[in-house]
Amino acid sequence: MIDVALVGAGRIGKIHGANLARLPGVRLRWVCDAVPEVAIDLAGRVGAEVGSVDGVLEDPGVHAVVIASSTDTHADLILRAAAARKAIFCEKPVDLDLGRARACAAAVARAGVPCLIGFQRxxxxxxxxxxxxxxxxxxxxxxxxxxxxxxxxxxxxxxxxxxxxxxxxxxxxxxxxxxxxxxxxxxxxxxxxxxxxxxxxxxxxxxxxxxxxxxxxxxxxxxxxxxxxxxxxxxxxxxxxxxxxxxxxxxxxxxxxxxxxxxxxxxxxxxxxFLERYRAAYAEEMLHFADVVRGVAAPRTGIEDGVxxxxxxxxxxxxxxxxxxxxxxxxxx
Missing domain, CATH: 3.30.360.10 (Dihydrodipicolinate Reductase; domain 2)
Structure with missing residues (x-):
């Protein structure tokens, strides 16, 4: 069983959360959001618990983190998740600053963890x-x-x-x-x-x-x-x-x-x-991420693609x- 934490419970977080909850062999354990009410609502829908980013990254039982929070949080969360040796999926862009995005790619490479970027097309x-x-x-x-x-x-x-x-x-x-x-x-x-x-x-x-x-x-x-x-x-x-x-x-x-x-x-x-047009793409994206975490697939959209x-x-x-x-x-x- 792959245990996953979702950071960000807004529009795209709801899509990823619902898709993760439907995947066999995957358990969406935690939902985190800066707005507690939003996290509580989504967690209730997908059968997860509400957690904090600190708690998620310190939890050895969490295998992977899906980052669906605002753009200004992406780079910091990638760096922290890589340091915690979690597999990472992050919505685009990696960051708005190219230098910081490259620093994230370097950190991911050093940690030796997969990091997929959400180019759902x-x-x-x-x-x-x-x-x-x-x-x-x-x-x-x-x-x-x-x-x-x-x-x-x-x-x-x-x-x-x-x-x-x-x-x-x-x-x-x-x-x-x-x-x-x-x-x-x-x-x-x-x-x-x-x-x-x-x-x-x-x-x-x-x-x-x-x-x-x-x-x-x-x-x-x-x-x-x-x-x-x-x-x-x-x-x-x-x-x-x-x-x-x-x-x-x-x-x-x-x-x-x-x-x-x-x-x-x-x-x-x-x-x-886009939520309607790429409904199937978002589902396939999370299925692929699960296969990457299991080690049976190589990332189709790695962090270098994001950079x-x-x-x-x-x-x-x-x-x-x-x-x-x-x-x-x-x-x-």
Whole structure:
């Protein structure tokens, strides 16, 4: 039996907690949160106890820690969990500061513990099917990757101000998908960005609409377009052009019913938001983490992936602010 502690009982913590509670051979022992009422509520739902971070890390019976707390706590919790020799799962990003993220990766390496980062798109059944077929050579050598990633509405302004900006908060997922799908590292990144959705976001020194072009070390191209507003739902699509064809992965919809009428043919809009769109991915992510803790699987999304995606996000932000392409140092991303 694997005993797990969950730190953070908010929106994503509830998802991870419910998925952990359903896994055979896994026991969610502890739930910790800075707000006691939130921890009590989730612990009651999943049959766990409410604990403290200090107590969890000192408990020799706890094999693994899932970090789903606010971004500003991630690095400290990773460092402490590594020192306690616990297996770690942490939501993205590792930290908003690249130097601190690299320090976390070094601490994890010294401790010799697994540390997975929550890039759930790598676990999505649709995207993984595309990746599997690409790797099997179905469309030859990949040449161009196009990623569309659009939220239905912007987050609250208070969140925008503490999120680290659109590149470290939102696009970090797309930057990881670029590295994963193309199996290549970035050579240059060039960004154009605007504030078209909410002028208050510009007042927070951020953008809400972006166009990113990445040239990889093998010369492949990736174009990422993102927006904080898509009136029709959560828009998540990937297209890969190869030397022998093309692979596309489209949106998920609540149902696949299509209505054919005299004036129009219609279907459901995409899923409402990420919790619905990536429901299966989150479940698969926790199943994989359990296999890693058992020692029967290697991490698909290790802490080094988190560091490299953050380095790309920093370079993207610099490209936007300086209005020029930014070169990525060898080994940085």
């Amino acid at each position: 790598r676990y999505d059944p649709t995207f993984t099917a595309l990746k599997r077929r690409l790797d099997a050579g179905e469309i030859g050598d990949p040449e161009v990757l196009v990623i569309t990633s659009r939220d239905p509405a912007p987050p609250p302004l208070a969140y925008v101000r503490r999120s680290g900006g659109v590149f470290k908060d939102m696009l970090i997922h797309d930057l990881d998908v670029c590295r994963w799908i193309l199996a290549d590292e970035a050579d240059t990144v060039h960004v154009a960005a605007s504030c078209l959705v909410d002028p208050a976001i510009a007042g927070a020194d951020d953008a809400d609409t972006t166009a990113v072009t990445i040239r990889t070390r093998r010369g492949r191209l990736c174009q990422i377009n993102t927006s904080r507003r898509a009136a029709y739902g959560y828009d998540q699509r990937v297209e890969v052009l190869g030397s022998a064809g093309m692979l596309q992965a489209g949106n998920h919809r609540p149902t696949e019913v299509t209505a054919h009428r005299a004036g129009a043919i219609s279907s459901d809009p995409p899923e409402a938001f 490299r995606a953050l380095a790309l996000a920093e370079a993207a932000g610099r490209s936007w602010r300086e209005g020029r392409p930014v070169a990525i140092a060898e080994g940085a991303a």
